[in-house]
Amino acid sequence: MTRFILRRLGEGAISILGASLIVFVISRLSGDPVVLMLPPDAPASSVQALRQTLGLDQPFVIQYGMFLTRALHGDFGQSYRWQMPALRLILERLPATVQLAVAGLCFSLCVAVPVGVFSAVNHGGWIDRMGRIFAMLGQAMPAFWVGLLLILTFAIQLEWLPAFGYGGINHLVLPAIALGWYPVAAMTRIVRSAMLDVLNTDHIRLARALGIPERLIIWKYAFRNAAVPLLTMLGVYFAAMLGGSFVVEVIFAWPGVGRTVVEAVFSRDFPVVQAGVLSASVMFVLANLLVDLSYGFVDPRIRDER
Amino acid sequence: MRLLQVRDLQTHLHLRRGVLRPVDGVSLDVDEGETLGLVGESGSGKTMTGLSLLRLLPKGAGRIAGGSIQLDGRELTSLSEREMARSVRGRLIAMIAQDPMTSLNPVWSIGTQVMTPMRVHGIESGARLRAAAAEILRRVRIPSAEKRLPDYPHQFSGGQRQRIVTAMAIGSSPRLLIADEPTTALDVTIQAQIIALLRRIQTETGAGIILITHDLGVAASLCHRIAVMYAGRIVEQGPVRSVYRKPAHPYTQALLAAIPRLGAGSDRLTAIPGQPPSLAELPSGCRFAPSCPHRMAVCDTYPPETEIGDDHRAACWLHARPN
Amino acid sequence: MSVSIATPGPRLLGRLRLALGLRGVPWIALLVLLLVLICAAGGEAIAPNDPNDLDLGAAFRPPVFELGGSFATPLGTDNLGRDLLSRIMGGARVSVIVAFYAIILSGSIGALAGMASGYFGGMIDTLIMRLVEIQQSVPSVALALILAAALSPGLTTVIVVIALTYWAWYARIIRGEVLSLKTRDYVAYARVAGVGTATIFLRHLLPNILNTLLVLATLQVGQVILFEASLSFLGLGVQQPDVSWGLMLSDARQYITHAWWPITMPGLAIMLTCLSANIVGDWLRDRLDPHLRQL
Numbered sequence: 055m056t057r058f059i060l061r062r063l064g065e066g067a068i069s070i071l072g073a074s075l076i077v078f079v080i081s082r083l084s085g086d087p088v089v090l091m092l093p094p095d096a097p098a099s100s101v102q103a104l105r106q107t108l109g110l111d112q113p114f115v116i117q118y119g120m121f122l123t124r125a126l127h128g129d130f131g132q133s134y135r136w137q138m139p140a141l142r143l144i145l146e147r148l149p150a151t152v153q154l155a156v157a158g159l160c161f162s163l164c165v166a167v168p169v170g171v172f173s174a175v176n177h178g179g180w181i182d183r184m185g186r187i188f189a190m191l192g193q194a195m196p197a198f199w200v201g202l203l204l205i206l207t208f209a210i211q212l213e214w215l216p217a218f219g220y221g222g223i224n225h226l227v228l229p230a231i232a233l234g235w236y237p238v239a240a241m242t243r244i245v246r247s248a249m250l251d252v253l254n255t256d257h258i259r260l261a262r263a264l265g266i267p268e269r270l271i272i273w274k275y276a277f278r279n280a281a282v283p284l285l286t287m288l289g290v291y292f293a294a295m296l297g298g299s300f301v302v303e304v305i306f307a308w309p310g311v312g313r314t315v316v317e318a319v320f321s322r323d324f325p326v327v328q329a330g331v332l333s334a335s336v337m338f339v340l341a342n343l344l345v346d347l348s349y350g351f352v353d354p355r356i357r358d359e360r
Numbered sequence: 361m362r363l364l365q366v367r368d369l370q371t372h373l374h375l376r377r378g379v380l381r382p383v384d385g386v387s388l389d390v391d392e393g394e395t396l397g398l399v400g401e402s403g404s405g406k407t408m409t410g411l412s413l414l415r416l417l418p419k420g421a422g423r424i425a426g427g428s429i430q431l432d433g434r435e436l437t438s439l440s441e442r443e444m445a446r447s448v449r450g451r452l453i454a455m456i457a458q459d460p461m462t463s464l465n466p467v468w469s470i471g472t473q474v475m476t477p478m479r480v481h482g483i484e485s486g487a488r489l490r491a492a493a494a495e496i497l498r499r500v501r502i503p504s505a506e507k508r509l510p511d512y513p514h515q516f517s518g519g520q521r522q523r524i525v526t527a528m529a530i531g532s533s534p535r536l537l538i539a540d541e542p543t544t545a546l547d548v549t550i551q552a553q554i555i556a557l558l559r560r561i562q563t564e565t566g567a568g569i570i571l572i573t574h575d576l577g578v579a580a581s582l583c584h585r586i587a588v589m590y591a592g593r594i595v596e597q598g599p600v601r602s603v604y605r606k607p608a609h610p611y612t613q614a615l616l617a618a619i620p621r622l623g624a625g626s627d628r629l630t631a632i633p634g635q636p637p638s639l640a641e642l643p644s645g646c647r648f649a650p651s652c653p654h655r656m657a658v659c660d661t662y663p664p665e666t667e668i669g670d671d672h673r674a675a676c677w678l679h680a681r682p683n
Numbered sequence: 684m685s686v687s688i689a690t691p692g693p694r695l696l697g698r699l700r701l702a703l704g705l706r707g708v709p710w711i712a713l714l715v716l717l718l719v720l721i722c723a724a725g726g727e728a729i730a731p732n733d734p735n736d737l738d739l740g741a742a743f744r745p746p747v748f749e750l751g752g753s754f755a756t757p758l759g760t761d762n763l764g765r766d767l768l769s770r771i772m773g774g775a776r777v778s779v780i781v782a783f784y785a786i787i788l789s790g791s792i793g794a795l796a797g798m799a800s801g802y803f804g805g806m807i808d809t810l811i812m813r814l815v816e817i818q819q820s821v822p823s824v825a826l827a828l829i830l831a832a833a834l835s836p837g838l839t840t841v842i843v844v845i846a847l848t849y850w851a852w853y854a855r856i857i858r859g860e861v862l863s864l865k866t867r868d869y870v871a872y873a874r875v876a877g878v879g880t881a882t883i884f885l886r887h888l889l890p891n892i893l894n895t896l897l898v899l900a901t902l903q904v905g906q907v908i909l910f911e912a913s914l915s916f917l918g919l920g921v922q923q924p925d926v927s928w929g930l931m932l933s934d935a936r937q938y939i940t941h942a943w944w945p946i947t948m949p950g951l952a953i954m955l956t957c958l959s960a961n962i963v964g965d966w967l968r969d970r971l972d973p974h975l976r977q978l
Contacts, residue, residue, distance in 0.1 A: 065816075072817025076826070080833050194958035196909045196929075198916050199950040202936060206943055256462040263416055263457070264477040264528060265450030278467055297822030301913050305936070315825070316917055319832040327832050331825045339820050 059347060066343045073335035077328050078121050125332065131325030135318065140325035144311055144333050150220060151310030152337070154303070155295040157226050158233030162291065165238050170245025171280075175272055177250060185246075189239035197298050201232035201305040218307035229306040233298055237291045244287055248280035255279075289345025293338045361433050363568045364390040364413075364536055369427035371405075371412045374420075378640040382408035384592035385427070390536065393562060395569040397583035397600070399576060399615075403636060404589040406572045410538045413570075414453055415444050432535065451481045454529035456539040460521035460546070464513035470497075470524050471509030478531045496527045499564075500557060519550035526557060533565055540572045555582050576619060580604060585671075588612050591636045591647035598672030608674035611648045646677070654678055709966050712959035719956050722775035730769035732756070734926050738764035743942045759944040761934060767945060771952045773926035778956065781841055781911045786900050788846035793853020794896055798888055800854065801861025802880075812858075815851040823848040824913065831919035841911055841920045848910070853899055860892050898968045904960040912953050928953050 124130070130140040173182040208228060209217035216225050252258060253276055261271050300312030307313070315330035317323075371383035382405035390396045398406045411417060413429055415436070429436040431452060439448065449455075457463035465473060474493045478484050484492040490509065497505035500523040502516075513521060522542065529537060539558065543551040559582060562569055573579055579586055580600060587597035588611065596609040607613045614632045634651035637643055645660040646652070652659070656677060663677045727733065732755070741764040747757045758767040800811040818826075827844040834840045864870060864887075873883050914920040915929030923930070928949045935945035 068813075069817055069820040072813070073820045076817065076821055077829060080829050190958060190961065191954070194905060194909075194954045194961060195950070196912050196916075196953060196957075198913060199932060199946075199953065202932065202939065202946050203950070206939060206946060210940055256457060256459055257465040259416070260455065260457045260463045260525070260528070261465070261476075262445075263414055263449055263455040265445050265448070266477060266480050267445055270476075270480070275465060275468075279465065282467070293822060297824040300824045300828065301917065304917065312824075315828055319828050320918070322832070324832070327829055331821065331829045334825045335821045338822050342820075 062343055062346050066339045069339045070332075070336055073339070074122060074125060074332055075118065077332050077335075078118055081324055081328055082117075130329040130332075133318070133323055133326045135321040135323045135326070140323075140329040141333075143314065143326060144329045147309055147311045147314050148333065148337075150308060151296065151299050151303070151312060154226070154229055154233060154299050154308060154310060155292060157230035158295045158299070158302075159288070159292055161230045161234035162237050162241055165234075166241035166245055167284075170242045171249055171272065171277060173242070173246045174249030174253060174280075177246075182246075185242060189242050192235060193239040195235065197232055197236050198301045198305055200235045201229065201302055204228045204232055205305070218305075220309050225306075229302050229308055232305070233295055233302045236298065237294060241284070241287065241291065244284055245280060248283045249276055252276045252279040285345060285348060289342040292341045292345075296334055296337055296341070362389050363392045363394075363432060364388075364570075365428075365430040366413070367428045367430075369409070369412060369429060370425040371408055371417065371422060372425045373408075373418065373422050373639075380639040381592050381642055382639050383412055384642060386589075386592075386594055387427075388587050388594065388597065390568040390570060392535075392568055393566045394585065395558075395562060395571055395583045397579035397586040398570055398572045398589060399574065399579050399586055400589035401574055401636070403639065405592040405639070406589050407540055409589070410455070410540055410570060410572050413536075413538060414449055414455060415439075415441070416449075416455075446481075450477045450529075450534070451532050452534055453536045453538065454532070454534035456526050456529045456537060456542050458541040458544060460518055460525055463525050464521055466513055469510045469512055470516070471511075473513075474509075474524065474528050474531060477528055481532045483532045492531075496531055497524070499530075499561075500524070500527045502527070518546055519553060522546060522550070522554055523557060526554075526561070530561055530565065530567075533567075535567055537561075537567050537569045538572070539569060541574070542571070543573070543575065543578050551578065558582060576604075576615065588615070591642065592639060593647065593675070595648065595676070596672075596674040598669065598674075602669055602672045606669070606672075608668045608672070608679055609648075609676045610652045610654055610678070612674075614651075646675075709959075709962045712962035712966075715955055715959035716963060719775045719959075720779060722772040723779035726773065726776055730766075730772045732766040732769040734765060734770040734773040735924050736765060736769075740764065743938075745942070746944050746948075758948045759942070761931070761945045762938045762941070767931075767948050770926050770931055771928065771949055774928040774931060774949065774952065775956075777838070777915075777921055777925065777927040778908050778911060781838070781845065782904050782907045784842045785845035785849070785907050785911075786903055788842065789849040789903075790853055790896060790900050792846065793850040794857050794892065796850065796854040797857025798861050798884055798892070801858040802865060802884070802888065808858075811854065815854055818847075818851050823910070827910075827914055827919065828917075831914070836919045836922060838921050838925070841914050844914065845907055845910055849903065849907075852903075853896070856895065856899060857892055860895055861888060864888060864891055894971050898964070898971050901960070901964040901967050904964060905957040908953065908957050908960065 128139075128141050132138070133140045133143050136143055169181070169185045173185045176182055205217045205228065208215045215228050217228075219225055258271060258276055261275055262268075266275070299308075299310060300316060302308065303310045303312035304316055311330050311333060315327055315334075318326035318330065366386060366388050369383055369386045370381065373380040373382060382403075384405070386405075386409055388396065388398075398409060400406045408417075408422075411422075412424055413436070415424065417423060424437055427437070431448070436444070436448060464470065471490070471493055474496060475489050478492060479489055493509060494506040497508070502508060502520060502523055513524070516524065522545075526542075537558075542558070543554055546554065555578065558569060558571075561567065569582075571579060571583055583600050585598060586600050586603050587594045588603070588609065589595070590611050596603060596607065596612045603612060604616065607616055611632075614630070617630045618632060620629055632651055637647050637650070643649075644662065646663055649655050649659040658677050663675045663680055665673045665675045666679045667673055668679060722729070738760070741756070741760050742762055744756055744760040744764070745752045746759040746767075747754055752759065756766040756768065758771070760766055761770070796811050796815075800808045826848055830844045830847065831840055834843070870883065870887055873887055911920060911927070912929035912932070915927040916933045918930075918933065920929060921927045931949040932946060935942075935949070939946060
């Protein structure tokens with residue numbers, strides 16, 4: 055088991071390293087970053103000085119090395135727009151994003167699990183068919199449109215919930231729904247198909263033959279087996295939430311990493327963009343890692359395999 | 361009073377392509393401490409018969425269309441689904457599954473899997489549950505039973521898994537055990553061990569056993585009586601020795617003749633010609649007629665069951681007495 | 684035991700299912716896609732009004748079925764009095780162009796990478812798969828953002844961004860296909876006979892994965908449309924005066940308290956197009972390559 059953990063941690067580290075490379079390469083694509091970091095009327099001498107400080111006259115590989123070392127020390131440069139260290143800015147906004155992503159995931163699960171399980175148990179019945187139709191519709195609606203519609207209905211027409219901002223649970227509801235909306239369809243399908251597979255297995259049939267009540271069979275036996283494939287995808291979906299939060303945060307003026315990065319992109323504030331994207335990648339990789347590790351807990355066969 | 365009395369049982373499967381009748385008028389009896397072998401080829405309806413006793417038919421499509429099943433005098437066909445689950449399945453009648461590799465839930469420990477039926481049926485509870493589970497596993501000869509309760513199915517061999525499946529079945533001391541091909545997925549040496557296990561359990565608990573199998577050898581080593589099924593009906597039944605030594609029905613004869621024997625002289629295997637009729641279109645006459653070497657004109661009407669020897673019956677015009 | 688059980692269903696629902704393509708040819712979905720293509724091809728020629736025609740006096744006119752609506756602008760007007768219907772039809776062009784080029788680009792890159800990875804194996808395989816993993820460790824929107832920040836926003840950028848985001852998906856699946864194809868006899872014979880690698884790729888591998896590629900591409904259309912809409916919404920995609928559904932929603936957002944139709948209509952266009960694309964994609968997949976259902 056320990057070997058498994060170590061190996062996955064190693065792979066995760068490589069992924070993060072790769073992400074940093076991508077971030078670095080892309081940000082160099084835009085041309086001379088120095089020009090972007092200084093006000094447009096800066097004298098040539100300061101441009102040259104900054105270039106030397108940043109080591110931009112060095113070969114590419116060395117530049118990357120410097121970038122990496124600084125990054126590991128948490129130094130991504132100063133944010134031009136917010137006038138503070140880029141990384142600190144991102145870290146301040148991070149909890150809000152994680153909160154939103156978790157809330158979105160909870161919403162998705164709260165819808166997908168019951169619908170998926172009942173669709174499978176009842177398969178062919180009307181819950182199943184209705185579920186599939188709504189799932190299809192859900193997968194065709196972009197998250198930001200869902201968000202706008204939610205605001206339109208619940209904040210403006212009905213005035214039940216606030217339209218934007220950060221605060222208590224009130225403020226979390228609509229953004230969470232908007233964010234969690236898209237994966238519901240796919241998640242429901244996974245739960246449903248996993249449950250259908252399990253309900254057909256010999257061991258479930260044997261459990262039924264031994265007189266175990268149906269409710270126990272569905273939730274204790276079958277769902278436990280079906281949860282395994284769901285958990286694998288959970289990491290993917292959490293990661294998708296982190297990515298999708300960018301747009302939802304903009305709509306709901308949610309003070310998270312996503313909105314900050316978008317604003318930074320328009321201000322050409324590269325340190326923040328770099329810090330933000332890299333942080334998003336790290337969270338992404340960590341989320342997947344956690345899922346892989348939890349896989350070992352959930353399916354005992356994996357534990358001994360690795 | 362017999363332990364199990366089945367009269368004219370009919371089970372139909374309603375499928376898209378028609379209605380199948382895998383169990384089409386089956387009558388059999390099992391006594392306490394007796395093992396009845398239900399023998400036949402694939403598709404003969406033997407597994408369906410076993411499932412019908414437990415009323416475990418495919419949801420929506422399968423239903424018992426007629427007949428009666430009496431366990432200790434209690435009619436099972438009129439019980440509600442809840443009552444079947446609560447008082448009959450796993451409690452009065454238990455099933456030993458066919459494939460030990462897939463019959464155990466891979467994510468639960470064997471301890472949990474053995475304890476749950478016992479807990480659900482109220483046999484034991486609380487702290488005594490673990491002890492009871494360990495005891496049952498000891499009875500089926502799982503070594504270090506107590507210590508192995510938290511282990512998972514993949515940590516056991518095929519033969520051990522079959523024992524665990526058996527343990528799950530006998531946990532609540534059922535009156536009747538239905539063993540559906542319990543040895544098919546195992547190799548020959550393990551087969552013998554499982555057969556010995558079943559025999560021992562029968563002696564210890566006095567339960568009746570219905571052994572469903574297509575393997576005549578296995579049937580011979582465990583069963584007291586045997587019933588041969590073909591195309592949804594029982595064509596011959598009787599004490600094992602009697603049926604094997606003096607098979608009355610041509611199908612039984614053909615089955616026994618088909619078993620290859622060393623040193624028999626001939627180097628060609630005897631096969632049974634033709635195919636069993638489709639369970640959707642069953643003829644009104646004898647179902648074996650098309651493949652029967654002794655076919656007669658009268659076989660177009662279904663033959664009555666005639667008594668051959670003591671408790672040995674066969675449904676064939678060759679033995680029918682003129683009435 | 685496996686028995687296929689007949690499930691009788693009410694007839695009305697049966698017709699609905701037919702329309703949704705849950706059984707048989709999805710006519711309505713195909714019709715919608717055709718309409719989108721016509722709008723994209725016809726452009727201004729067939730729209731009732733000029734998408735960029737300002738008429739501040741007619742600003743926020745509601746759709747025809749509400750009080751104050753007019754048949755001249757059946758779906759209403761936006762904050763600058765522009766006809767929503769014409770703008771939606773104009774936006775179809777962007778969606779189609781982006782979808783077309785982005786899918787071709789990502790499909791080609793992905794297929795090539797997948798074929799190389801699966802066929803050559805070894806270092807090339809490891810390298811390409813590492814690239815796939817690394818790229819998949821950056822969330823796609825974040826990747827799009829940083830790319831759009833580096834290059835300047837516009838149609839080309841969107842296409843490039845989408846292509847770079849999705850190639851990995853193709854690569855992985857094609858690699859799997861090629862791995863299994865590699866074991867087929869005719870490939871082995873070709874290699875033994877000394878046939879050049881390029882020829883093997885073109886004449887033996889490619890025809891066999893074409894089916895899968897087609898299915899993957901159609902499955903992707905819906906996602907690409909949504910992605911493009913998101914990018915345009917954020918302002919990273921097409922810019923004014925070009926019309927894009929995402930851009931329309933971005934404009935409408937500021938006036939969300941004034942009018943509901945500038946938000947609902949373009950969104951409906953996105954949803955219907957994406958839905959139809961998904962339905963057709965699923966239908967093609969079920970007919971051509973059902974084992975891709977795992978996706």
